Amino acid sequence: MELTEFDRATELQDAGAGRYVGAVHDGWDIGGNANGGYVLALAAQAMRRAAGRPDPITVTAHYLNPAPAGPAEVVTEVVKQGRRFATVTGSLRQGPRELVRVLGTFGDLAGSDDAVLADGGPPDLPPFEECPRRSNPAFPIALMHRLDVRLHPDDSAFGDDGPSGRALVRGWFGFADGRANDTLGLLLCADAFPPTVFNLGGVAGWVPTVELTVHVRAVPAPGPLRCRFGTRFIQGGFLEEDGEVWDTAGRLVALSRQLALLPRSAPAG
């Protein structure tokens, strides 16, 4: 069976003693710096193997250094192996340089119960086919060749006609090669959309993530994911970005939150 692009890009060899060897693959970057969701997924791939449990339940990444393509390893430590969960740390490194430190708890979400409370539902989006695929010839983003991210037309004009004025980005997420979504892919999804603050105007370019936490709440059903990312508070040079990810069955599959830095030049608001 041929591996999908994402499976190849997160392939790791078990080198023993909790070390998993592979690479930060080319083509998952924005301007040469691998996407934060991709490097989180790469670390979590090692961590779930160390845990012996398939699903990231809650994972938190702190970003330390930009991640160029090249050989890399993930050093894991099983903090606690419990009856139902395992808690594991992961350190993604290139030589002596640490790129990201991750702390996560892993388990098995297969067959988990349906919602007993859902205050809110998936974002209202035009059908997948009617949303234009994300691309911008003036600012090519390598990552967007691997993914099939389609933005809500109301939230997608920041590069062209102007920002919407709301710190909100909604859209569909899938893989360009048709790979099925799964709980590892949700970690990539959580950081695959343009920064919400692009829609406030005055902010473009890199909005560095300090920390990203993803709660995986269910195994996604087949089909593209409906996503909503919003920012409520920009203060002291920091902003949070809250994400909700829903599957085609109308089920919440992930909640995410990141703390990011507002570019200092940006007069947003």
Added chain:
Amino acid sequence: MELTEFDRATELQDAGAGRYVGAVHDGWDIGGNANGGYVLALAAQAMRRAAGRPDPITVTAHYLNPAPAGPAEVVTEVVKQGRRFATVTGSLRQGPRELVRVLGTFGDLAGSDDAVLADGGPPDLPPFEECPRRSNPAFPIALMHRLDVRLHPDDSAFGDDGPSGRALVRGWFGFADGRANDTLGLLLCADAFPPTVFNLGGVAGWVPTVELTVHVRAVPAPGPLRCRFGTRFIQGGFLEEDGEVWDTAGRLVALSRQLALLPRSAPAG
């Protein structure tokens, strides 16, 4: 100068090599198990000293074992010492038993800029003096003798007249001995209110936290804090609890989110 109760309860001796020695103090517990916000603050006390920076900017705790009172140490590792932030891990232990593992990034929030975007404000609460102090003679909670937590009357009746039907808890937070709020105390505040799901009915007793993340967004102004905790999704036996903490100046000082387990016996919803 006499130390306040919270300062005494988070006092640690630097034992060298990143180790800080102290104790899980008595009286910060619920039924003999120290509160999750308190043990996070205890770990963060060591981590901020290891970081050489006063304020937790974003900290994530994974809870591993219940925390009885007794001698304890925090083993820290500085993952990265940067120009503006330091990223540190902390492991709170009692002998060979690890209670909580924490990953955090620390910095200095003094003099940080005001909000440039605030979509939402503090919860509407009756004045501090008009909200009854939290206590329940039938179920005494040691922690509530250390704190001065006052619930919104609409959200506080779960123990008596019945739950509100909304997974929402709002109220004021202060220390019983009048200690000023600060960025370390915000970590305690983030887990000091009764579980939101008590207000759905059918749930009482312990709602175990798997993971708690707190973003500290500003240094609080003097006076009690206005807090709002809400849950939107209960699914697969998990629930998230999102918190907002505001100071008397009307400024957001913390956002929190925890992933918790719904007690299996609970027919909530």
